[in-house]
Amino acid sequence: MDLRFTAEEIAFRDEVRSFCREKIPAEIRRKVSEGRGLGKDDVVTAQRILNARGWAVPHWPKEWGGQDWTPIQRYIYTEELLQAAVPLPQQFNCYMFGPVLATFGNQAQRERFLARAANLDDWWCQGFSEPGAGSDLASLKTKAVRDGDHYVVDGQKTWTTLGQHADWIFCLVRTDMEAKKQRGISFLVMDMTTPGITVRPIITLEGRHEVNEVFFDSVRVPVENLVGEENKGWDYAKFLLANERTGIARIGLTKERIQRIKRLAREMPSGAGSMWDDGDFRGRVAEVEIELKALEITQMRVAAKQGRADSVQPDPASSLLKIRGSQLQQAATELLVELAGPFSLAAPARGGGGNNPPGGFDWVDAAAPSYFNNRKVSIYGGSNEIQHNVIAKGILGL
Amino acid sequence: MDFDFSEEQNLLRDSVERFCADGYPSLEARQARTREPMGFSEANWGKLAELGVCGLPFSEEDGGFGGGAVETMIVMEAIGRNLAVEPVFASGVLGATAIRLGADSDQKARWLPGLIEGTTRLTLAHTERQSRYDLHDVATKARREGSHYVLDGQKSVVLNADSAGLIVVSARLSGERRDRHGIGLFVVPADAPGVTIEAYPTQDGGRAAEVAFANVAVGADAVLGDSEDGLPLLVRVAEHGIAALAAEALGSMSALHALTVDYLKQRKQFGVTVGSFQALQHRAVDMLIALEQARSMAIYGAMMVDSADAAERAAALSAVKVQVNKACRFLGQEAVQLHGGIGMTMEYIGAHHFKRLAMIEYQLGDTPYHLRRVADDGGLIAA
Numbered sequence: 001m002d003l004r005f006t007a008e009e010i011a012f013r014d015e016v017r018s019f020c021r022e023k024i025p026a027e028i029r030r031k032v033s034e035g036r037g038l039g040k041d042d043v044v045t046a047q048r049i050l051n052a053r054g055w056a057v058p059h060w061p062k063e064w065g066g067q068d069w070t071p072i073q074r075y076i077y078t079e080e081l082l083q084a085a086v087p088l089p090q091q092f093n094c095y096m097f098g099p100v101l102a103t104f105g106n107q108a109q110r111e112r113f114l115a116r117a118a119n120l121d122d123w124w125c126q127g128f129s130e131p132g133a134g135s136d137l138a139s140l141k142t143k144a145v146r147d148g149d150h151y152v153v154d155g156q157k158t159w160t161t162l163g164q165h166a167d168w169i170f171c172l173v174r175t176d177m178e179a180k181k182q183r184g185i186s187f188l189v190m191d192m193t194t195p196g197i198t199v200r201p202i203i204t205l206e207g208r209h210e211v212n213e214v215f216f217d218s219v220r221v222p223v224e225n226l227v228g229e230e231n232k233g234w235d236y237a238k239f240l241l242a243n244e245r246t247g248i249a250r251i252g253l254t255k256e257r258i259q260r261i262k263r264l265a266r267e268m269p270s271g272a273g274s275m276w277d278d279g280d281f282r283g284r285v286a287e288v289e290i291e292l293k294a295l296e297i298t299q300m301r302v303a304a305k306q307g308r309a310d311s312v313q314p315d316p317a318s319s320l321l322k323i324r325g326s327q328l329q330q331a332a333t334e335l336l337v338e339l340a341g342p343f344s345l346a347a348p349a350r351g352g353g354g355n356n357p358p359g360g361f362d363w364v365d366a367a368a369p370s371y372f373n374n375r376k377v378s379i380y381g382g383s384n385e386i387q388h389n390v391i392a393k394g395i396l397g398l
Numbered sequence: 399m400d401f402d403f404s405e406e407q408n409l410l411r412d413s414v415e416r417f418c419a420d421g422y423p424s425l426e427a428r429q430a431r432t433r434e435p436m437g438f439s440e441a442n443w444g445k446l447a448e449l450g451v452c453g454l455p456f457s458e459e460d461g462g463f464g465g466g467a468v469e470t471m472i473v474m475e476a477i478g479r480n481l482a483v484e485p486v487f488a489s490g491v492l493g494a495t496a497i498r499l500g501a502d503s504d505q506k507a508r509w510l511p512g513l514i515e516g517t518t519r520l521t522l523a524h525t526e527r528q529s530r531y532d533l534h535d536v537a538t539k540a541r542r543e544g545s546h547y548v549l550d551g552q553k554s555v556v557l558n559a560d561s562a563g564l565i566v567v568s569a570r571l572s573g574e575r576r577d578r579h580g581i582g583l584f585v586v587p588a589d590a591p592g593v594t595i596e597a598y599p600t601q602d603g604g605r606a607a608e609v610a611f612a613n614v615a616v617g618a619d620a621v622l623g624d625s626e627d628g629l630p631l632l633v634r635v636a637e638h639g640i641a642a643l644a645a646e647a648l649g650s651m652s653a654l655h656a657l658t659v660d661y662l663k664q665r666k667q668f669g670v671t672v673g674s675f676q677a678l679q680h681r682a683v684d685m686l687i688a689l690e691q692a693r694s695m696a697i698y699g700a701m702m703v704d705s706a707d708a709a710e711r712a713a714a715l716s717a718v719k720v721q722v723n724k725a726c727r728f729l730g731q732e733a734v735q736l737h738g739g740i741g742m743t744m745e746y747i748g749a750h751h752f753k754r755l756a757m758i759e760y761q762l763g764d765t766p767y768h769l770r771r772v773a774d775d776g777g778l779i780a781a
C-alpha cells in the first residue's frame with residue numbers, strides 16, 4: 001500500500017500543472033475561479049489550446065485523439081485542470097457524445113463528428129430530460145417515427161444545458177411505442193438548425209441563461225443520424241453515465257474554491273483583524289478540507305480499481321463520489337457566502353453604473369450566485385436521492 | 399400563557415394578508431414591482447400606509463396605531479409569505495424603531511407625520527467595510543463645528559437607500575474605531591449636500607446602496623438621544639430588526655414548505671407521486687420540525703424584544719437569529735432539492751423564497767456570529 005504518486009506521476013502532474021497555468025489565458029481562469037459566467041468563446045478557446053496539445057479528449061480511444069493514460073493519470077489530469085480553474089473540456093462533446101460515438105457509432109459517423117467534437121468545432125448538447133421524465137428518464141415521450149429514409153421527431157426536451165450555443169443535439173427518443181419503457185428508446189443526433197426545432201431559454205435562479213427547453217415539431221432527421229441500433233439507446237445512455245467515473249467528485253474544483261477562500265479570508269476584515277484570524281471560521285474551512293481529503297483517497301481507490309475491471313455498468317461506488325463530491329462543492333460555496341457576509345446581498349448587475357463595489361470588495365457580488373447555482377450539482381446527473389437508491393440497491397442489496 | 403392573537407391583531411393580519419393578495423397575485427406581479435425605479439410600487443406603499451403599517455409601532459398619542467412587537471410580527475410574516483418588496487423592514491422597522499426609541503418630542507413632531515403617512519421613508523446605515531456585524535465598529539466620523547455636526551465616511555449595503563428620505567447613520571464623535579462609547583446616531587436627509595447614494599439590486603429582489611458622506615453638515619437637532627452614547631439605541635434597533643426578520647423568515651418558510659409538500663403530492667415519476675417515497679416524506683417532516691422550531695423562536699423574539707433587561711434581551715435575540723438562520727438554510731436547500739430542476743429556475747416562486755431566506759441569514763448577523771454571542775454570554779440556561 002502506498003498513497004504517494006510515483007515519480008512518473010509527479011512528473012506528469014507537474015507537466016499538466018505548468019501547461020494549465022502557462023497556456024490557458026489568465027482571464028478565462030479568473031472567470032472560472034470567481035464563479036462568473038463563461039462565454040462560449042472562452043470555452044472554445046480553452047478547449048482548442050488543450051486539443052492542440054492532445055489533451056482535450058485523453059480518455060477517448062487512441063485513434064480518435066485519446067491518450068494511453070492510466071486511471072491515475074486521468075485523475076491527475078482532471079484535478080489539475082480544476083485546480084488551475086481551467087474550464088473542463090465541454091462535457092457533452094468530450095465525456096458524453098464522443099465516447100458513445102467512438103464505441104457504438106459507425107465509421108462514417110466517427111469520421112464526420114469526432115475530430116470536430118474534440119476541437120469544439122461543433123458544440124453538442126444533451127437532450128435526455130423531458131418535463132415528465134427527470135429521475136424517471138425511461139418514461140420519456142419524445143418520439144421518432146420512421147418515414148422513408150427519415151425519422152420524424154415530435155416532442156420536447158428540457159434543462160438542455162447551453163443548448164443556445166449548440167450546433168448539434170444528441171437525444172434519447174422513443175422509436176417503438178409498444179415496447180416496454182427502456183426497450184423502445186433510440187439514440188438520435190440532430191442538427192440544431194433543422195426546421196421544426198425551437199429553443200426557449202430558462203433562466204436559472206442566479207439569473208443566468210444556462211438551460212433551455214427544446215421543442216421538436218415534425219423535425220425530419222435523416223436515418224443516418226441514428227447512433228448504433230434502433231431501440232438500443234438505453235444501453236448507450238447507461239454506457240454514457242458509466243463512462244466518466246473518475247473526476248465526478250470534482251475534488252480539484254472544491255480545492256480551488258477552498259484555496260481562494262483562504263486567500264480572500266486574509267483580506268476580509270473582521271473584528272480587530274481578518275476573517276482568517278477567526279479560529280471558528282478556520283475550523284469550518286478545515287472541516288471541509290478534511291472531508292475532501294477523505295474523498296480524494298476514496299476517489300483514488302475507485303480509480304485504481306477501475307484500472308483492473310472494465311465494465312460498461314456504472315460502478316455504484318461512483319454514486320458515493322457523486323453524493324459527497326457534490327455536497328463538498330456546495331459546502332465550499334456556503335463558506336464563500338459566509339465570508340462575503342453582509343456584502344453578499346449585493347447583486348452583480350449593480351445599478352447606477354457603480355464602480356464602487358459593496359464594501360470595496362470586487363468579488364462579493366458573485367458569491368451568492370455561485371451558492372445558488374451550485375444547488376444544481378445535487379440535482380443533475382442523477383439526483384443525490386437517486387444515487388442513494390443506487391447504492392442501497394447496488395452495494396447494500398436492499 | 400396565551401399564544402392567540404387578539405381580535406385587533408386578527409383584523410390587522412387579515413387586512414395585511416388582503417393587501418398582499420391584491421398586490422402580489424403572482425410571481426410576475428412581484429417581479430414587475432422589483433423592476434420599478436425604486437424597486438417597489440409607490441402606490442402599494444401608499445396602501446400600506448393607509449393600513450397603518452407605517453405608523454404601526456408609534457403610540458396613539460404620537461399619532462400612530464400603538465402596535466407592539468406582535469403587530470410587527472404579523473405584518474412581517476405576511477411580507478415574508480408573499481415576498482413583498484416594499485421597504486417595510488428598512489423604513490417601518492429599522493428606521494421607525496430608531497425614531498420611536500430615540501427621538502425627543504420636537505423631533506417626533508418633525509418626522510412622525512410624514513413617516514406615519516408614508517410620505518417620508520427611512521433607512522438605517524450601519525454596515526461598514528470593516529464592521530461586518532459589529533454595530534460598535536464605526537469608522538464613519540462625526541465632528542462638532544459650532545452648532546452643527548459634520549459627517550464623513552462610507553456605509554455599505556444600506557437597504558432601500560435610493561428611496562429613503564431620511565437616513566439614520568451611526569458615526570463616531572470620539573474614541574477608537576471599535577470603542578463602544580463615542581458613537582452617535584444622526585438623522586440625515588438623503589438629499590443633503592455631500593451624500594452620495596450608489597444603488598443596486600440585491601440578490602433577493604430588493605434594493606440597497608453604498609452611501610458616502612463627505613462633509614455632510616447636520617444640525618444638533620439631527621442627533622437621536624446622546625450624541626456619544628448612541629450604541630445602546632442602535633443595539634435596540636437591531637434587536638427589533640432581528641425580531642422582524644425572524645417573522646419575515648417564518649412567513650417565507652411556511653410558504654416554501656407548503657409549496658414543497660404540494661409539489662411532492664403532484665409530481666409523478668416512476669408512475670407514482672414522488673411524495674410516496676419515504677425518503678422524501680421524512681425530509682418534508684424534518685422541514686416541518688425546523689419550521690415549527692423557528693416559529694417558536696420568532697414568537698420568543700417578539701416577546702423578548704421589549705424586555706427591560708438588556709443582557710437577557712441580547713441573548714434572546716441572538717438565540718432567535720441562530721435558530722431562524724439555521725432553519726432558513728435547511729428549509730431553503732431542502733425545498734430546492736425536493737423540487738428537482740424546477741426549483742432552480744427564476745420562473746418558480748419557490749426559488750425566490752430560497753434566495754430571500756439565504757440572504758436573511760446575512761442580515762444583522764449570521765449564525766456563527768450570534769452563536770458566539772449566546773455562548774460568550776453563558777448560554778440561555780443558568781449553570
Ligand SMILES: Cc1cc2nc3c(=O)[nH]c(=O)nc-3n(C[C@H](O)[C@H](O)[C@H](O)COP(=O)(O)OP(=O)(O)OC[C@H]3O[C@@H](n4cnc5c(N)ncnc54)[C@H](O)[C@@H]3O)c2cc1C
Pocket residue numbers: 125126127128129131133134135136158159160161162204210211376379380381382383384385386389665667668672675677678735736737738739740742
Ligand atoms: C442546471 C441543470 C442542468 C441540467 N442539464 C441537463 C442537460 O443538459 N440535459 C439533460 O438531459 N438534462 C439536464 N438536467 C436535468 C436533470 O438531469 C434533472 O433535473 C434530474 O434528472 C432530476 O429530474 P427532475 O428535475 O425532473 O426532478 P424529479 O425527477 O421530478 O425529482 C424531484 C425530486 O424527487 C426525487 N426523486 C425522484 N425519484 C425518486 C426516487 N425514486 N426516490 C427518492 N427520491 C426521488 C428527486 O431526487 C428530487 O428531489 C439539468 C438539470 C439542471 C437543474
